[in-house]
Amino acid sequence: MISHNPTVIFRKAVPDGALPVAGEHIVSDDTCTIDLENVRLGGGFLTETIAVTPESSMRLRMRPREKADFVTTFNLNEPLVGFGLVKVLRSEEDSIKEGDILMGLTPWQKYTVQPYVEADPAGAFPVEQYLVALGNPGMAAYFALHGLAKIKTASIISICTSMRLLTRPSLAIQLAKQAGSTVIASAGSESKLEYLRDLGADHVFNYQTDGYVHPLAKHGPVDIVIDCVGGEALEAAIEHASFKAQIIIVGASADYGVPASERYGVKNMEYVFQKALKISGLFMLDQLDLFEEYFSVIPEMLKSGKVTSRILRVDGLKNGPQAMVNMLTGNGGQVGKPIIFV
Incomplete structure (x- = not known):
């Protein structure tokens, strides 16, 4: 046929x-x-x-x-x-x-x-959950927090997102709150800020009107950064990171569609050694040892409504x-x- x-x-x-x-x-x-x-x-x-x-x-x-x-x-x-x-x-x-x-x-x-x-x-x-919470976005959030950052209770976490990409950050917020952390999160519109509040973020701000520096200075210093943006967001995160903070880079949306010559250059890399910061890029295949743990933890969170x-x-x-x-x-x-x- x-x-x-x-x-x-x-x-x-x-x-x-x-x-x-x-x-x-x-x-x-x-x-x-x-x-x-x-x-x-x-x-x-x-x-x-x-x-x-x-x-x-x-x-x-x-x-x-x-x-x-x-x-x-x-x-x-x-x-x-x-x-x-x-x-x-x-x-x-x-x-x-x-x-x-x-x-x-x-x-x-x-x-x-x-x-x-x-x-x-x-x-x-x-069906859709296998492509969201049980799929690549959920894995990225879980591997970033539990694989690379080794999240601990009482951590202050900044989750930097953009107008384009919100799924991974939204799942990271929920996982961070489940671990007992304080979460600072950003978005580019009031509807998205409201969504972040609904997920449990403790402090939210509009990066288009407030920038990144002042909100992180107000609510930081930050112990763990999950950065999906790069550019000015990464620069602000480095400036307001705590001593020995961890910065996990899972994307660089600020650079999408921007010629290399016009991309924002981070200007405060000296803080990386002055504060003994650890910056890691998330590569999913490096976290294969967490797959079994992930598929035992996240389905239970979905069933109980702890993750949406x-x-x-x-x-x-x-x-x-x-x-x-x-x-x-x-x-x-x-x-x-x-x-x-x-």
């Missing part, structure tokens, strides 16, 4: 300092087809995609190939690849059965043949390119993690 296989294609590399344009760099292609009954599995299994989610890290893979770094670029004229949830339709792998629900990196297309990591075949949680999340529902891969662009530019001020239901 020949079926349509809607796909989001990486058509054109995005120049340094720019953001992708839907319909130019990433495009929706409805012309692809697949024979679901006869496609060769080669010992693998055929899956149908349930949902995928855009991540800021995917922007790194859209750069020109000559700008190669530790993260490989997407292949031109092939599907985007990102975190997703799929259902097994056919399988030649003994450990994978028809009907299993799997999670992991998957092409942005409706049907594909590719191995995944098993999630929760019992379906104990709504918001999503922005997007229907259909045809809207995938614009959902990616919207995520990188702030989702029009809306609060939530975009989930594309295929």
Whole structure:
């Protein structure tokens, strides 16, 4: 049986300092087809995609190939690849059965043949939670606080976010409060500040009107910094960090779409050695020893309501390119993690 296989294609590399344009760099292609009954599995299994989610890290893979770094670029004229949830339709792998629900990196297309990591075949949680609290954002928040920072009760934590990215910080706030810490958090609109308050943040401020320096001076010094922004936010965090504070960098949204020559340069690096600060970048694969702990702790928090999340529902891969662009530019001020239901 020949079926349509809607796909989001990486058509054109995005120049340094720019953001992708839907319909130019990433495009929706409805012309692809697949024979679901006869496609060769080669010992693998055929899956149908349930949902995928855009991540800021995917922007790194859209750069020109000559700008190669530790993260490989997407292949031109092939599907985007990102975190997703799929259902097994056919399988030649003994450990994978028809009907299993799997999670992991998957092409942005409706049907594909590719191995995944098993999630929760019992379906104990709504689909979207496997891409938010139980997915990459939740892992990033947990690994940053418990893996790198080794969070302790009574710590003062600053969680620096931006108008674009709020999901990881929102989960980090909840985990920090569960550990008994005082949380300082920032956002760029009143609706997002209200959301941070609802999550339990002790002190919130609007970085667009208040900047970063005064609020951190008022509520600091800060023992742990979770920084998703870079630039001025990182500079302020360094200035108002306590002695031997830890700064965990999980993103640099201030630099997205900004040419290298125009990016803000941090000017107070002398504090790093004067205060004996520890600055770490979060690399998920370095935290593999925490995966088992993570999947034993977070599901229980979800069941009890100690951890919650918001999503922005997007229907259909045809809207995938614009959902990616919207995520990188702030989702029009809306609060939530975009989930594309295929």
